[in-house]
Amino acid sequence: MGSGRKGVGEAVDGDEAIALTRAYRPDVVLMDIRMPGCDGLTATRRILGDDRLPGVKVIVLTTFELDEYVYAALRAGASGFLLKDRGPDE
Numbered sequence: 001m002g003s004g005r006k007g008v009g010e011a012v013d014g015d016e017a018i019a020l021t022r023a024y025r026p027d028v029v030l031m032d033i034r035m036p037g038c039d040g041l042t043a044t045r046r047i048l049g050d051d052r053l054p055g056v057k058v059i060v061l062t063t064f065e066l067d068e069y070v071y072a073a074l075r076a077g078a079s080g081f082l083l084k085d086r087g088p089d090e
Helices: 014-024 042-048 067-075
Strands: 028-032 057-062 078-083
Touching: 014 028, 014 042, 028 042, 042 057, 042 067, 057 067, 067 078
Parallel strands: 028 057, 057 078
Antiparallel strands: none
16 A cells, blocks of 8 residues: 555656646655756656655656766665666566
8 A cells, every 4th residue: 555645747848847846745656867958867856855745756768878977866866767778676
């Protein structure tokens, strides 16, 4: 049983991801690194730094398998990092 929070949303940019996270208060956010406007790393930092969103976890998704993205995502506070081309088992 989860925290009781519900919601599903899809954002076109980091600012919308932040707004939807505040509105729906999900347990987990899947965040793309590259987005127009506010990028995924900035959005991740803002979500995880928001006192109104305790317990939210961010998993960063990307098509780019670059160490610098992995390190940047983890420094931003992401709980994990996944490549988009991986299957559901991974």
